[in-house]
Each structure stands twice: as C-alpha cells, then as structure tokens.
Amino acid sequence: MAEAPRYDDSLTIALLRAREAVTSQFRNHVAAGGLTLPQWRVIRALAGGTELDTTTLAHRCVILAPSLTRIIKHLEGRGLIEKVPARDKRQRVVRLTADGEAMFTEMWVVSKAKYAAIEDAFGTEEMRDLVATLNRLRAVLEDKS
Amino acid sequence: MAEAPRYDDSLTIALLRAREAVTSQFRNHVAAGGLTLPQWRVIRALAGGTELDTTTLAHRCVILAPSLTRIIKHLEGRGLIEKVPARDKRQRVVRLTADGEAMFTEMWVVSKAKYAAIEDAFGTEEMRDLVATLNRLRAVLEDKS
DNA sequence: CTTAATTACTTAACATGTGAATTAAATCAG
DNA sequence: CTGATTTAATTCACATGTTAAGTAATTAAG
Numbered sequence: 001m002a003e004a005p006r007y008d009d010s011l012t013i014a015l016l017r018a019r020e021a022v023t024s025q026f027r028n029h030v031a032a033g034g035l036t037l038p039q040w041r042v043i044r045a046l047a048g049g050t051e052l053d054t055t056t057l058a059h060r061c062v063i064l065a066p067s068l069t070r071i072i073k074h075l076e077g078r079g080l081i082e083k084v085p086a087r088d089k090r091q092r093v094v095r096l097t098a099d100g101e102a103m104f105t106e107m108w109v110v111s112k113a114k115y116a117a118i119e120d121a122f123g124t125e126e127m128r129d130l131v132a133t134l135n136r137l138r139a140v141l142e143d144k145s
Numbered sequence: 146m147a148e149a150p151r152y153d154d155s156l157t158i159a160l161l162r163a164r165e166a167v168t169s170q171f172r173n174h175v176a177a178g179g180l181t182l183p184q185w186r187v188i189r190a191l192a193g194g195t196e197l198d199t200t201t202l203a204h205r206c207v208i209l210a211p212s213l214t215r216i217i218k219h220l221e222g223r224g225l226i227e228k229v230p231a232r233d234k235r236q237r238v239v240r241l242t243a244d245g246e247a248m249f250t251e252m253w254v255v256s257k258a259k260y261a262a263i264e265d266a267f268g269t270e271e272m273r274d275l276v277a278t279l280n281r282l283r284a285v286l287e288d289k290s
Numbered sequence: 291c292t293t294a295a296t297t298a299c300t301t302a303a304c305a306t307g308t309g310a311a312t313t314a315a316a317t318c319a320g
Numbered sequence: 321c322t323g324a325t326t327t328a329a330t331t332c333a334c335a336t337g338t339t340a341a342g343t344a345a346t347t348a349a350g
Contacts, residue, residue, distance in 0.1 A: 007190060007205055011263070011276055012167055016207040018279040019160040021286040026157075027338090036305065036338090045152060054329065060152060062161040067306050069330055074305085090315045090328040118156070121285050130278055131156055134163040137275065140266050141166040172308090181308090181335065199299065212336050214300055219335085235298040235345045296347070307336065317326070 025114055033107050034078075038063055039071055040107070043080065046096045047104045051084050053091040075100070170259055178252050179223075183208055184216055185252070188225065191241045192249045196229050198236040220245070 007013060023037055030040040041061040046052060052060070058068045072094060075081045080100035084093040096104065119127050152158060168182055175185040186206040191197060197205070203213045217239060220226045225245035229238040241249065264272050 009276060011260075011272060012164075012171075012186075013205075013207060014276045014279040015160065015164040015167060018283050019157075019164055020207065021283040022157055022160060025286060025289075031339095038306065041158075055327095060158075062158060062165065064307060064309095065329070066308075066331075070305075088316070088328080092329065115156075117289070118286065121289055122282055126278070127156060130282065131154055131159045133271070133275055133278070134159040137267055138163050138166040141170060141263065144170075144262070144266055176309090183336065200297095209337060209339095210299065211301080211338075215336075233298080233346070237299070292350085294347100294349075297345080299343085299345100301342070302340085304339095305337075308334085310332085312331070313329085315326105315328080317324100319324075320322090 022118070025118060026111060029110055029114065030107065033103060035103075035107075038067065039075060040111075042068070042071055042075065043096065043100060043104050044108075046081065046094065047101070047108070049095065049101075051093055051095040053086065053093045055091075057094070167263070170263060171256060174255055174259065175252065178248060180248075180252075183212065184220060185256075187213070187216055187220065188241065188245060188249050189253075189256075191226065191239065192246070192253070194240065194246075196238055196240040198231065198238045200236075202239070 026040070027037055030037060033040075035043065038061065041063065042057065045057055045060045054065065054068055054072070057063075058065050061068070063071065072081065072092070076083070076094075079097055080103055081094045082097050084095055086093040122130075171185070172182055175182060178185075180188065183206065186208065187202065190202055190205045199210065199213055199217070202208075203210050206213070208216065217226065217237070221228070221239075224242055225248055226239045227242050229240055231238040267275075
C-alpha cells in the first residue's frame with residue numbers, strides 16, 4: 001500500500017494557499033471597479049504612461065500570452081487601454097488611456113493601503129525576506145532546468 | 146501623474162512566479178500520465194484508500210467546489226475514482242479505484258523524487274522555513290478578515 | 291409533525307490557465 | 321534579392337478559477 005503522503009506541509013499546497021490568502025485581500029476591491037485581478041495587474045503595469053508590448057506585459061504580469069490577448073481585447077473595449085503604433089508591426093504595444101489612468105489612480109489609493117496593512121500585520125522585514133526567499137526559490141528552480 | 150509602482154518586489158507577483166516555478170517542475174510529468182495538476186492533487190489526496198467528501202477534498206487540494214465537481218466527473222469517467230455510499234445523502238464521498246491507486250503509485254515514485262530534488266537544490270531547512278512562513282502569512286491574513 | 295433555515299453539492303456563465311497550431315512580420319543564409 | 325528560419329501575436333480547444341443561482345437533503349424552530 002502506498003504511503004499516505006503529508007499534504008499540508010507540501011510546498012505546492014502552501015504556495016497555493018498563501019497566494020489565495022494574499023490575492024483575496026484585493027479581489028473584492030478590484031471587483032468593485034469592475035475588474036478582475038489579472039486585469040488589474042495589467043492596468044497597474046501600464047500605470048504612469050508606460051507603453052509595453054504584449055510579451056513584456058505578459059512577463060511582468062505573470063499572464064500567459066493567450067490570456068493576455070483576451071484581456072487586452074476586453075480592456076480596449078472598455079476604453080481603458082489603447083494601441084500604440086510600433087516600429088515592429090508584429091508587436092502590439094499598448095498604454096493606458098486617460099480613463100485607464102484615472103481608474104488606476106482611484107483604485108491605487110485603496111490598493112496601496114491594503115498592501116501596507118498586510119505589511120503591517122505580517123512585518124515589514126519578514127515580508128521583504130519572504131519576497132527575497134520566493135525569488136531565490138525561483139532562481140534555483142530555473143537553474144535546474 | 147501617478148507614481149509608477151515597483152512590481153517585481155510585489156508579494157503578489159513573487160507568489161505567482163514562485164508557484165509557477167514550482168508547479169512547472171511537475172506539470173510535464175503528470176501530463177505524461179494524462180493528468181492535469183489539479184487532477185493529480187485530487188488523486189494524491191485520495192491515495193492509500195482515503196475516502197473523502199467533496200468539501201474536505203476541495204479544501205485539501207485548494208480547488209473550488211465547482212471545479213472539483215468537474216474534476217470528479219472527469220476522473221470518474223476515466224475509472225480512476227468511484228463514489229462511496231454516504232450516510233448523508235447530500236455528500237459525495239469518493240475514493241480511488243484499483244486503477245486509481247495504481248496510477249498514483251506509478252506517478253508518485255517520480256513525483257516524490259522531483260520534490261526531493263527541489264528540496265536538495267533549495268535546502269531542506271530553508272524549505273521547511275519557507276512553508277512555515279507561508280502558513281504564518283496565511284494565518285495572519287485570515288485573522289485580519 | 292411541519293415548515294423555515296442551513297448545508298452540500300451542482301449548474302450556469304464568464305474569465306483565465308494551458309498547450310498546440312496558425313498567421314504575419316522580421317531576420318538570416320546564400 | 322529570394323527562400324528558409326525565427327519571432328510576436330492570435331486563435332483554438334479544453335481545463336480550471338470565480339461568483340451567483342439553483343437543487344436536494346439535513347437540521348432546527350414552532
């Protein structure tokens with residue numbers, strides 16, 4: 001009979017749960033603005049007049065290309081982002097519209113406060129350490145490949 | 146003009162990337178067995194003759210109920226899990242079939258080795274600390290609610 | 291015992307995750 | 321300059337994430 005593996009101690013499960021715990025702190029807020037969390041990540045990445053192509057945007061927001069195609073279409077339809085002509089005509093470069101910047105500015109106030117509250121509850125130094133540890137884990141795994 | 150927020154230092158992004166880095170170590174392996182990662186989590190949770198209702202299973206595997214409904218239907222159709230009569234007729238209690246146990250046993254060998262390799266590359270103690278930290282983060286956030 | 295409230299799960303609708311195949315544009319070899 | 325290769329996005333097909341609504345069974349209130 002196969003041993004019944006511990007599961008609560010699993011790194012995979014711990015990461016899933018932690019991610020859910022953190023993102024759920026923001027989900028209601030961005031939903032009140034009619035956005036999903038992936039959509040909000042895109043808005044945030046473009047804030048402040050930043051112009052980005054799809055590949056860079058996908059990487060920064062941790063969204064796969066097919067999903068990003070749909071999200072861009074959606075946000076463009078809502079008038080929150082717009083295309084920018086690019087030298088390389090294969091690329092789709094986008095930026096926030098004035099409405100998009102306004103949406104970001106309005107949401108960012110509360111979003112930043114929520115992030116600060118998490119930092120406050122968990123510990124500023126502990127949080128910085130955790131992010132560093134997570135990035136180191138990623139670096140180690142990417143080297144293995 | 147809104148300040149352009151740092152993004153690589155974001156806890157949310159770090160968690161997303163770390164989760165992706167870890168799960169991607171297993172995705173190809175379970176895909177070779179015709180399974181997705183959520184499906185594999187279900188199989189694993191039921192390994193060793195464990196019988197579980199949908200709610201408990203959903204919690205342990207970090208899968209939402211509607212997704213689990215579909216996954217159970219899928220795995221049952223493949224003959225890897227089966228229903229168990231329950232006193233409470235609202236509940237759906239399931240367990241692995243003989244085929245399901247065989248599938249788990251076969252996949253678990255490699256899966257366990259891959260997990261050990263991660264532990265080896267990242268550090269046993271560091272990994273235990275990381276899991277503990279992630280669980281503490283979750284506890285802190287759940288208290289805030 | 292009967293009905294209201296609760297619980298466990300399912301269904302529905304839409305958004306995203308994921309891998310494979312496609313299309314269009316840029317780059318490269320000859 | 322031409323054809324082969326590579327690159328950037330998109331499209332397709334299917335699985336899961338997410339919320340809200342719906343159904344059936346249990347429990348609780350009277």
